[in-house]
Amino acid sequence: MSALRFPADRVLAHGANRICVRDPSSDTHCLKYELPPEQRTRVGTRQRLRRWLARRMPTLGENRTELRAWQQLQARLGDALAGFVTPCDGIVRTPEGPALRCVLVHDAGGTPARSLYAHLFESTPYTAVQLCAAVDAFEAWLLRHGIPLFDLNSGNLVVVDAPRTPCGVRLVCVDVKSILDGREIVPVSRWIPSLRDRKLRRRAERLRTRIRDRLARDRLAPPAG
Ligand SMILES: Nc1ncnc2c1ncn2[C@@H]1O[C@H](COP(=O)(O)OP(=O)(O)OP(=O)(O)O)[C@@H](O)[C@H]1O
Ligand SMILES: [Mg+2]
Numbered sequence: 578m579s580a581l582r583f584p585a586d587r588v589l590a591h592g593a594n595r596i597c598v599r600d601p602s603s604d605t606h607c608l609k610y611e612l613p614p615e616q617r618t619r620v621g622t623r624q625r626l627r628r629w630l631a632r633r634m635p636t637l638g639e640n641r642t643e644l645r646a647w648q649q650l651q652a653r654l655g656d657a658l659a660g661f662v663t664p665c666d667g668i669v670r671t672p673e674g675p676a677l678r679c680v681l682v683h684d685a686g687g688t689p690a691r692s693l694y695a696h697l698f699e700s701t702p703y704t705a706v707q708l709c710a711a712v713d714a715f716e717a718w719l720l721r722h723g724i725p726l727f728d729l730n731s732g733n734l735v736v737v738d739a740p741r742t743p744c745g746v747r748l749v750c751v752d753v754k755s756i757l758d759g760r761e762i763v764p765v766s767r768w769i770p771s772l773r774d775r776k777l778r779r780r781a782e783r784l785r786t787r788i789r790d791r792l793a794r795d796r797l798a799p800p801a802g
Pocket of ligand 1: 589590591592593594595596597607609639663679680681682683689690691692731732733734735751752
């Protein structure tokens with residue numbers, strides 16, 4: 578597989594497994610490409626095995642898995658997903674190869690929304706209290722609908738201004754593949770509601786702890802220069 582290269586102004590973000598770029602045919606969409614092995618970040622044995630299998634069975638790749646996960650959620654929850662999960666259109670053929678086409682989340686100023694990771698590690702106009710309240714709201718929504726979205730990492734959520742909510746900000750999930758692609762060999766926490774909810778609460782609490790730690794560190798850091 579040859580390396581995937583895009584002009585810098587088309588690249589929105591690099592994930593561990595995929596690159597997300599602007600869709601040249603639409604301002605409202607983005608394209609996700611699975612990276613060739615040498616462009617992916619290093620991972621542990623379990624993930625390496627998953628990648629090895631996906632190279633042999635494309636249906637196990639990140640894009641097909643995410644599309645199946647989105648379709649399953651869409652069939653079960655329909656309009657309840659609006660504002661919480663960004664829609665996936667399908668796999669499209671492009672000159673650079675197959676890509677997953679998704680609705681691009683924009684922030685209030687009309688620019689592509691930045692991930693929670695970028696807010697924590699680059700800059701953010703929000704406080705830890707505001708971002709933790711946005712996690713509370715997202716967690717409550719997952720629990721209300723019984724959605725086993727366990728990969729609540731800061732790269733899978735983008736941050737959007739929400740002036741009409743009490744905390745002024747909300748989170749939108751841009752990667753739902755973890756509802757199908759879990760770490761458990763026998764996915765009991767997907768099947769048993771009490772285990773699922775306990776795991777969701779643990780994951781949300783871990784994210785809030787990261788937010789508080791990270792933004793507290795920024796407050797304590799001496800000014801640059
Ligand atoms: N629909 C979207 N709207 C706006 N930004 C997006 C969208 N989809 C992805 N992104 C950006 O691309 C980044 C990576 O996306 P995604 O999580 O889907 O890739 P990934 O390879 O699965 O990453 P990882 O394996 O680390 O979870 C996100 O953090 C976000 O910044
Ligand atoms: Mg992701």
